Amino acid sequence: MAKGKIVKAAGAISLATSFSRVLGYIKDMILAKYFGATGLSDVFFVAFRIPNLLRELFAEGSMSSAVIPVLKESQIKNGEEETKKIVKSLFTFILIVVGIIVLTGIVFSPFIVKIIAPGFTTNPEKFNLTVLLTRIMFPFLLFISLAALTMGTLNTNNVFFIPALAPCFLNIMIIIVVVGFSSFFFNPIISVAVGVTLGGIVQWLIQIPSFYKNGFRFGIAPYHPALKKIAILVIPTTLSMTVNQINIFVSTIIASFLPEGSVTYLYYSMRLIQLPIGIFGVAVGMAVLPTLSGHIAEGRRDLLTKDFIFALKFLFFLTIPSTIGLIILKKPIVNTLFQRGAFDLNATINTASALFFYSLGILGTVGSRTITATFYSLQDTKTPVICAITGMLTNIGISLILMKTMKHNGLALAYSVAAIVQFLMLASFIKRKIPEIAFSSIVKSFIKSTIASFLSIGIAKLICDINPHFWLYSGKMLLKFLWLGSxxxxxxxxxxxxxYLMKHEELSYILKKLRRQQ
Structure with missing residues (x-):
């Protein structure tokens, strides 16, 4: 039964995430068309940096990871009414605390902009516009925090599709406001900031019907003791998110010392590996957390072990083919998606090489997410932080060692080695915590998926190589999409x-589920 919940939830989240990714690419294309790589776009991205950073640290990821285990435990041990009181108390807390942060941010926006973009102070017009955009977008933090609370509550009740679909509306609102109303503002870039804040509001509002349908209500409530437990869990998860941000920041600094184009190669190749990570890794991690939290609250460690093993096997079943696909088909993929205009063959070759080294770390990254979710279900948020810090230090150390000899490829390889190290550490710690976990069954499934992936994608490579010179030149985009897509x-x-021929357990399970529904 729990396996079915995990598969169904992961499917819903993957589908919604795919929509969001596509809309994100469309939004980027529209912003590029309207504002290009100009001073106006620089102003927006600087202004959006602070509220977006706070969102990543305190709202979406860390809040859900802390809220779900506590709410699930309350549902099982104390009943629905007590759980509803916790949600109302948390709503009140967010309204007050995040509301104060937003008001403080609006008041002190000039000071904040001076810190994050000191170079703008020499241009008063540019500086003042950045301050205005920052002030317009700061309320986004409040609404995205409320959206994260709503999402965590719905996930606790095994409602996944609408919460996972909600981020789409941020992109939709930005697109609508920019395309339809940018000409109404004295400076068109203001439309993007307005779209961001409206997107945050809609991202919260779109979840409210499901929230009410499941019996929850927003309202002012006094302090609840469960808030202390949530706060204790939030702090380490926020620290883990901070470590990831530091990792990205340091890697960007190191890349800035490399030859021109290195940052771009790394950016586009990272965008490509984020697709399987987002669609499969994040989906399975989110889907498994409520189920595992429920097993812990019920004291069923046997079910926790079984569903953890299934989740990891199912994750690798989905992710291994996309990982090997990016490795083997790297040049046709990069050529088809990016090689046009100023992005020439040299850029394709360098981006493809970075994609190869980045792809080596995909399985470590997605595997870490599922094991981290398991630690969160056990209400242990400290161990993932220790592993994340170790991964960060590994990444930085290897980047510094390899940057001279391998250039940007060294940074991509360092990321992958760090991801694998972090995964192995997490696997080792979870084995100590739950000795019943048998990784041997996961390895068996892993090998089957790997063999099937190399065979199938090897044939796809042969199809692409019917005319290998086709992937050296720009142009013929539609034909390339059809050829590569086929x-x-x-x-x-x-x-x-x-x-199917190798009697893969995860595929057999999916086929059985499909037969039952017919």
Whole structure:
């Protein structure tokens, strides 16, 4: 039963995340069309940096990770009414505390902009516009925090699709306001800031019908003792998010010392690996947390062990083919998506090489997310932080060692090695905590998925290589999309065929579920 919940939830989240990613790319294309790489776009990205950073640290990821285990425990041990009191108390807390942070941020926006963009102070017009955009977007933090609370509450009740779909509306609102109303503002870039804040509001409001349907209500309530437990869990998860931000920041600094174009190669290749990480890694991590938290609250460690093993096997079943696909088809993928205009063959070759080294760390990254979710279900948020810090130090150390000899590829490889180290540490710690976990069954499934992936994607590579020179030049974008898309479609079908012939457990489970629904 729990396996079915995990698969269904992961599917819903993956589908919603895919929509969000596509809309995100469309939004980026529209912003590039309207504002390009100009001073106006610089103003927006600087202004958005602070509220977006606070969102990443305190709102979406860390709040859900802390709220779900506590609410699930309350549901099982204390009943629905007590859980509703916790939600109302948390709503009151967010309204007051985040509200104060927002008001403080609006008042002190000039000071904040001076810190994050000191170079803007020499241009009063640019500085004042950045301050204005910062003030417009600061309320976004409050609404995104409320959206995160609503999402965590719904996930606790095994409602996943609407909360996962909600981030789409941030992109939708930005697109609508920029395309439809940018000409109404004295400076068109203000439309983007307005779109961000409206997007935060809609991202929260779109979840409220489901929230009410599940019996929850927003309201002012006194302090609840469960808030202390949530706060204790939030602090380490926030620290873990901070470590990730430091990692990105330091990598950017190191890349700035490399030859021109290095930052761009790393940016585009990172964007590509974020697709399987977001669609599969984040989805399974989010889907498994409420189920595992429920097992812990019920004292069923046997079910926790079984569902953890299934979740990791199911995750690798989904992610291994996309990882090997990015490695083997790296040049056709980069050529098709990016090689046009100023992005020439040299840029494709360098981006593809970075993609190869980044892809080596995908499985470590997604695996870490699922094991981290398991630690969160155990209400242990300290261990993932220790592993994240170790990963960060590994990344920085190897980047400094390899940057001279391997240039930007060294930074990509350092990321992957760090991701693998972090995953192995987490796996070791979870094994100590839950000795019943048998990683041998995961390895068996892993090998089957790997063999099926190499065979199917190898055939896709042969299809692409019918005319290898085709992927050296720019142009013929539609034909390339059709050719590459057809090769990938063939690989997907063959992957399932090979998995079926090898009697892959995860595929067998999915087929059984589909037969029952017919």
């Amino acid at each position: 090769a990938i479609a063939v690989a997907i079908v063959l992957y399932f065929v090979f998995c």
